[in-house]
Amino acid sequence: MIVGRNLKIALAALAVAVVIGLLSLRGLHGRVQRLAQLQTTEEQARRAVLAPPISTPTDVRVQAKIFWAAGADKVAPVVVELPLSADPVQRSKQVLQELMTNPPTPDQRTLPADALLLSFYILPDGTAIADFSDALASETPSGILSETMAVNSIARTLESNVSGLHRLKILIHGQEVDTLAGHADLSGFFDLNPLSAAPTHP
Numbered sequence: 001m002i003v004g005r006n007l008k009i010a011l012a013a014l015a016v017a018v019v020i021g022l023l024s025l026r027g028l029h030g031r032v033q034r035l036a037q038l039q040t041t042e043e044q045a046r047r048a049v050l051a052p053p054i055s056t057p058t059d060v061r062v063q064a065k066i067f068w069a070a071g072a073d074k075v076a077p078v079v080v081e082l083p084l085s086a087d088p089v090q091r092s093k094q095v096l097q098e099l100m101t102n103p104p105t106p107d108q109r110t111l112p113a114d115a116l117l118l119s120f121y122i123l124p125d126g127t128a129i130a131d132f133s134d135a136l137a138s139e140t141p142s143g144i145l146s147e148t149m150a151v152n153s154i155a156r157t158l159e160s161n162v163s164g165l166h167r168l169k170i171l172i173h174g175q176e177v178d179t180l181a182g183h184a185d186l187s188g189f190f191d192l193n194p195l196s197a198a199p200t201h202p
Helices: 002-050 088-101 135-139 144-161
Strands: 060-069 075-084 117-122 127-132 167-172 189-191
Touching: 060 088, 060 144, 075 088, 075 144, 088 117, 088 127, 088 144, 127 135, 127 144, 144 167
Parallel strands: 127 167
Antiparallel strands: 060 075, 117 127, 167 189
16 A cells, blocks of 8 residues: 555656646747747847848839758749849849848858848949958858858849849958858859859959
8 A cells, every 4th residue: 555655656746747847848948939039139120220221212123032041052042022223233232131131941041140241342344242241251150061052142142133243252341261161262253144153263
C-alpha cells in the first residue's frame, strides 16, 4: 500500500512538473515572438529615419522583380507591385531599398538588415555605382555562397528593373574593397543584363 501510494504521489508530481514545463515553454515562445516583433518594429523605425521611402513625381506602379534568396545557394525573382520612378537613378534606389527592407520571409533576406544604400549614380557609359554602408560588408555572413547571393541579388534586381545599365560597381562607404566579406570579389565590375553576375575588370 505504501509503495502504491508513493508511486501515485510520484506520478502526480511528474504530471504537475510536465504541466508547468508546458506552460513555461508556451510563455517563452510568446516572449520570443514578441521580441521578434519588437525588433522588426525597431528596425522599421530606424530605416524610416535613415532611409525614408523614395518618391518622385514620375512614379508609376509597376510589377517589379526583386531577387531574394531561393534556397541556400541561389536567388530568384519575386514579383512585387511598386511605385517606380522614370528616372533611372531614383528607380535603382527604389528597387534596392525594396530588396533590403522587405524580404517576403527572414530566410529570403540576402542583405543585412542594417545595410543602407548611401548613394547611387550612373556614369554616361551605363556603369552603375552603388555605395553601401559598412554593414553590408561587416554583417554579411562570411562565405562564398552567402556573399555571392548578396551580390547576385543586387545585380539581378537592378538589371531586371532599370534599363540602360551595363555594369555594376559596388563600393563600401565610398571605398573600393577587394571582397565583400572575405570571398566574393568586389575589385572589378559586374556585368548587367547577361545571365551571370561575374565580375569583370577594366
